[in-house]
Amino acid sequence: MSLHYTRRKAANLIAQGASVASALFGIIFLFWILKDVLTLGLPAVNASFFMELPAPAGVDGGGLANAILGTLMITVIATVIGVPSGILAGTYLSEYGRKSRVADVVRFLSDILVSAPSIVIGVFVYALMVKPFGGFSAIAGSVALAIIMLPVVIRTAEEMLKLVPDATREAALALGAPHWKVTVQVVYRGAIRGITTGVMLAVARVSGETAPLLFTSFNNSFWNFNLTEPTSTLTVTIFNYAMGPYEDWHTKAWGAALLITAMVLVVTISARFFVRGKAN
């Protein structure tokens, strides 16, 4: 009898121990990675890292200024393409298509597209925009990132718009406002905070993407402000430098990794507080 109890208690204890250990496992890797990115990246971050062009291969010094600008440029253009279309599509799902068949299909496909392999999106944009126009370009990279961003924005926009109570919509409609005005001036206002958060998370996510940029925006050792030319980005630079043979390249790659990681984490954490602030 007592053996039976002991065994049950032991099983319970083992299971709980394993569960605590799993949580620790996850947290250890988070801090381990962050620690290495910080300690190995910091030595690379100095004024010339932000201000100068890359030095020729094998020569120490120089910076990644063009890659920083390239990442900014490509991400901003992707945001300009992806966010408005995503919000409008999300608006359709939430305001017009709650029970429609088309909306269900769009939801289903968006959820799949969110997790679809980003490298395949890169191949797709290569076939669509790089091959026919005869060269890698910043705009192709932006389109690839916009496609990756689109489903994320659609789903968040829909969720956030749905959180606005129907009574608010009805009140505005009862005053005689047309549906689109209700949506733009009442519903959007109620959901602006959530949508902004979702957009921030989507932007942070795509700014760390590498795979879709490898064969769209490609790489460039110089400044580039022309959207139809290959453009260097931090993530692709990390890939090339980390795979390369020079010690200085590795240091630079860690520096770029630190920059990208810090940006993504700051946005993710602040988005979290932003949402929590709303909940209270």
Added chain:
Amino acid sequence: MKNVIDRHKADKLGDSLFKGVSFFFAVSVIALMILIFAVLVKESWLSLKAFGFGFVYSSAWDPVAGDFGALPAIYGTIVSSIIAIVIAVPVSFGIAIFLTEMAPAWLRGPIGTAIELLASIPSIIYGMWGLFILAPILSEYVEPPLVEYLGFLPLFSGAPLGIGMLPAGFILAIMIIPFISSVTRDVIRMVPSILKESGYGVGATKWEVIWKIVIPFAKSGIIGAVILGLGRALGETMAVTFLIGNSHDISMNLLDPATSISATLANEFTEAVEDIYLSSLVELGLILFVITFVVLALAKLLIARFSYDGGRR
């Protein structure tokens, strides 16, 4: 009066315009999906015609002779993802249980956030960290004992290089843990507390409540979470590219270098100058897209039962 009618007309126009535009963007997702399929099929047509179905089970990869087969890449994609699932599922499950049933309320937020931050770290950072930090540790401390004690298995008979199928699978596991554990946590949360309370009421331990009440109730959602993780692992690129070793040989040995569809694409796409080479690579992409589409669709159908549907049913 005319004023009012004019305004009414303008409102109507505005309404149909706004609805039309938002409908256009919603439908563009469907169009995009179809376009992706169509473009991938069109671009891989050359290779589809040249190699036919044999592409899938041929292990040739000879860019010089123009002879290509997808088997090593498909094998690597599937095996590395299975390794990832085998490692990630128990851990994610433990995390989900910890976050829902065990942790005190003040600890749930911070730990949940920390696990989700793991998901926000870009894939390239995992790859770089894996190559420079994890691989040396694996080849020094983890793989030699594996070879020594489990070397009689064909799985662990090779040299401890630190890069290969197992390291790639391991880094994938860390990357998908946040996805599996957060979906599992949400599914477990949907288990009605009255069921759990009745378990505790008849004297069950926490583990018995979890194993005999929570899991059976949430089974299909948990399976969905695992399949979602699988879908993520299959398509993951940068981390795998750094760690899998990029060899087109198929080996039973998990410590040997291998390749995956995504790693092959990342490494060779910009080098492919011949049409047939490029076309074969696009066909690899098409295969990956089809596999992940099926896997993710399955996950979505399984999880859908546990998500809030707006009170429609």
